[in-house]
Amino acid sequence: MLKNYFKIAIAVLRRRKFFTFISLFGISFTLTILMVLTAFIDKVVNDDYPDKKRDRSLYISHIELRGKESMNSSGLSYYFLHHYVTKMRTPVKVAISSGYSSTNTYVNNRKIVINYKYTNADFWDVLDFDFIEGKPISRQQIDNADRVTVISEDMKKAYFGNDDSPAVGKYIEADNVKYRVCGVVKSLPITSYLLYSDIYLPVTTSKTKLDADKGYMGNYGAIILAKNTGDVSKMKKEYADIVAKLPIPGKEWDHINSHADSYLEGYVRTGNENSSGVAIAFGAITIFALFVMLLPTLNLINVNITRIMERSSEIGVRKAFGASSKTLVYQFLVENLILTLLGGIIGVVLSVIVMYFINDAEFIANLDLSLNFTVLAYALFTCIFFGLFSGVYPAWRMSKLNIVNALKA
Template sequence: MLKNYFKIAIAVLRRRKFFTFISLFGISFTLTILLVLTAFIDKVVGDSYPDRKRDRSLYISRMTEVMQQDGTSSGPVSFYFLDHFVGSLKIPAALAISSGFSGTNTYVNNKKIAVSYKYTNAAYWDVMEYDFIEGKAFNKQQIDNADKVAVISEDMKNQYFGDIPSVVGKYIEADNVKYRVTGVVKNVPITSYMLFSDIYLPYTVAKTDFRKDKGYRGGFFGVLLAKSTGDVSRMQSEFNAMVRRLPMESKDYKKIYCHADPYIVSYVDTGDEKRSGVMLVLSIIGIFTLLVMLLPTLNLVNINITRIMERSSEIGVRKAFGASSRTLVYQFIVENIILTLLGGFIGVILSIIALHFLNSLNLIPNLVLSINFTVLAIGLLVCLIFGLLSGVYPAWRMSKLNVVTALKSQ
């Protein structure tokens, strides 16, 4: 039966090539947009490099202080808060501390190179699992000694030193200071904003002594690592209890909010306690998807209704020979799903081309998008939903056609 439906669907598509072209274009273009968006989200959410221990990690990205008067003050936390208060917790096995990345310029052979750099503590390299292409991370002793050492990204190695076998032991200049390279790591995309940098430096070599600033907010992020996944909830409870005991920084504040959350929750934290960042992002994605799918779906519905009117005599003959409304509806929905799957196949090809083009432009540093099984599965699901949404109403209209009226239209 399905084989016959497939043959009929192909014959119908060939009958009116212009309508078929419009339908396939709408489906494939829509799916291309959704697949590119899905590939981006999958990369941001699913790529666990270099924090491969996410299942037993909690991230500290923001603190919000509520003022006595109306208003809040929100932003990343300070080194002092992480080192002094969070570092005193008993349950975590380790605490990774790193600053947000900052930008500067350096020059090689009179060529200006934009450089991003950040500061870390020693535990950062134990919690994170960077892929070292050569060398290794700087250690606690080097940090305590304020040695001018650095770990650089693969991209920075190529830009600064060129194509040479090894750069370990060589010096790289950033912000008018020379640092000895101890290791080179695989690139991290800038979308991982808590972990991205071109150059990683010991926090003790910074021009500002972060330990002297006793404020709670600054430019740092923290990652708590539990000994096991079973300790994560206990670690989070201990962190929350510590925050509740924090003294107010000044009389201007009456409440402090700070959370140690799983990666995704922390990644989209807005600092607004009344609005979930996850729900906000899901709402935006949902509205965008709805808007992208709505127009082509309505367009396909109208085209399908036009096709049905053209096939009214065929429908009348089939009904006259005993075909039930249910059979006709099932046939038309199957035909429409076949159409959307064909459009989906074209959409996948267009998506591969689009992703290759976007990757070549390098619009987002170090972000390489690709289509994997998850993205393809979502694309298939979108095709099926697309086919059902645009086929149910026209199929219902077809099933209601009167036999005599349909035959008279011959």
């Protein structure tokens, strides 16, 4: 029976090529958008390079001073992180790094933009960078304020060229200072904004005195690492207790907000103290996905109704020869599922092609989109849902057709 339904479905699709094209285009185009978007989100959220200890890490990146009429929010000062966070009892390591800043340098009359970031020694213990050459900056080098640097693979190619000679031991100039390269790491995409940089420098080589400003606000952030996953909640509570006891600077402020977040919470935090931002982010993505799916679904319903009315005489004949409404509904739903699955296959192929061109064009360097099994499972589920949802109402309309009126059509 199912084989006959499949043959009938293929015959119907081939008979009305225009309607088939519209339906397949709507399904495949919608799935391509959703799958590329899902692949992007999956890459940004789930790619754990180089913070592979994310399950026992918390991220501190912002502090907010809030008053009745004003609010001020920024990164944290090195003084705050060094004076309060590094003295926490629960974390075993506290990785401190600045936000990345940019400077221009010139090599063989070529201008190169270099993004640089300052780090402490624990930064290299908490994070698991893949070293292509050399090794991380040592604690002794940081204590001695040695002018050394770890650079990205992309920066090595941009600054020293594409030859295979080692970059370790050579010098790179940034912000009018020469640093000796001690290591080369696999590059990060800019979407990893907490960790991304072209070169990493010892925090002690910063031109700004680290403890000169004893305020809370600055350009630094921290990753605090627990001994095990069971200590993460303790670590979160300990930091919350520290923030709650902070002296409030100035009469214009009445509250201080800062959080030790999981990676996802930190990425989507909105500043609204009543919400971490995760629910808002997922809600926005869900609404967008439903909106994108709604238009082709309505289009497919209308196309299916039109196809039913054109096949009214066929339906009338089948009813006259004893076919039940249940049989006809089942046949039409199978036809619709076949149509949506074909559209899904086309959508998967288009998604792979689009991702290939996005990766090849390097719109975001080092962010390589890929079609993984999770995305593929979502796509198949969407196809099945698409086919059933868009076929229920047309199938119900078909089952209610009167035999006599259908044969007269």
